[in-house]
Amino acid sequence: MKINVKKVIINVILKTILGMLALVILIPIIWLIFSAFKEEADIISWPPTFFPKEFVFSNWEGVKSKIDIIQYTVNSMIYALGTSIPAVFLNALAGYAFSRFNFKFKNVIFIGYLATLMIPFQVIMVPLYLEIHALGWLNSYAALIVPKIASASWIFLCRAAFDGLPKELEEAARIDGCSEIRIFSNIMLPLIKPTCITIFILTVNGCWNDMLWPMLVANSSSMRTLANGLAILIGTHTTEYGSSFMGALFSMLPMLILYIFGQKYFIEGQAHSGIKG
């Protein structure tokens, strides 16, 4: 009996600590959400409030009058979807080849792919920028999208997923006279759907929140993405906090919804994809 009481007490203390840690994570996010609906006077009042005195939507008008948020959102969507859809298909294609085919120099080539994982983006950003500049791609969607499609870590993830499938599947299709690309796209790719969703979701999230690359190559007023457009909003209008909060909330909302419905894939992908700043 004595041991049980001790156990219960320890458990309660532990749960309290873990719960408090969860609050530390949550409070800033919830506070941001509430603050987006506060009046400016409410925001700058002292003592600061957690809940809005009254819910107002005027901050949305504030955002719209300062930056072209609709255009930036469209740009972010094009960047996110334009990157993630080909990323799923092309990385899976390579992962499939490394998993199912035997060809000359396979291992050497695969190690070459993996070696690219060791190259930190921040280290090559200067020559990459100059390359985009030389190609004449500055301030185009291609500049944002094309360099971000291929990823050795996704190829690696797809290869592992295909490794788990039985060999007989494509043998049967091959005997039926299916072309290799059809075997891939119609039979094999659908079988690793969870992996595809993981890649899709994490690529969308990565592009949506990416600030540095759009800042370098898509900085004209009509090409900005939401993340770097907001950076400009806080840079130039530091005195009006309400619209900054609303802008931040607006940019966070799609990812929040994605997280609520696709949490499993976020976690799955994060456990496998390596090196992020």
Added chain:
Amino acid sequence: MQLKRMTSYWNKPEHVAYLFIAPTGILLFVFCIIPLVASFFLSTMKVGVNLGLGEFIGLDNYVKAFTDRRFIDSLRVTIKFSVIETFLQMVIGIAVSAFIANNSFFNRMVRSIYFLPVITSAVTVGIMWQMILHPSIGLFTYWMEKIGLNNVALLNNPDTALYTLMGISIWRNFGISAIILVAAIQNVPKDYYEAAELDGAGKIKQFFAITLPEIKSSIWYLLISRVIGSLQVFDIVYTLTNGGPNNSTRTTVFYIYGEAFSKNNNMGYASAMSEILFGMIMIVIIVLQHIERKTSD
């Protein structure tokens, strides 16, 4: 006829494989390998945005870097950030993961909360924390005042700004570490614990004798990727402190960014500094992997 022969040649598994790997192969070559090689050449040049006007200056950029007070300071800031942030995050990640590894309702709930900041962009983090820590209207400032600490201005004080950035970075990332470690802990065979239970080993002893050694490879993996990530810290510096106050948070990548893109387009010099950072990252990886191999014998 010709066409048919060609399609049947390229439909053979050993040939079609090259077509399948070609798109990503070309992309990685053009946007990863070429920039890496180009970076070496750029680092030996005095060059701006227009490559045609560049001139070869040998190792001058490297000499300049090692005598540049600001660059050396940025390395010091970066290393300090990297060491402390990584260490604290690993400790918190390991400790937390040990307690939330069971799939109970409570644990699954806190896990998804700890992981939540993964959806925040650097800009959102910037707005959020700048306001919470705001010296005159911030929520945190107010709470500190309530417990008797006046004039707290964490981000505006050169002595505390870097540590504050570390804290925010941990806030944003420790959930990822915890989740990865939870996955590793769940893979430890259950009978190890049952055997230890029979021997009368307590939970704490079990953690150090079984769990920790069993998840060692995940810990190493996390350690290495966190060090690499934190050595490149840029975006939260940009959105939270802009390198200030008093350059106390000017990290290496932030300094490189400034040299290359915001002032004088010093592309050659920026590349040389990038190479030095790259070299440092490589050395850290090699040393850590060496230690890992040594200790696993």
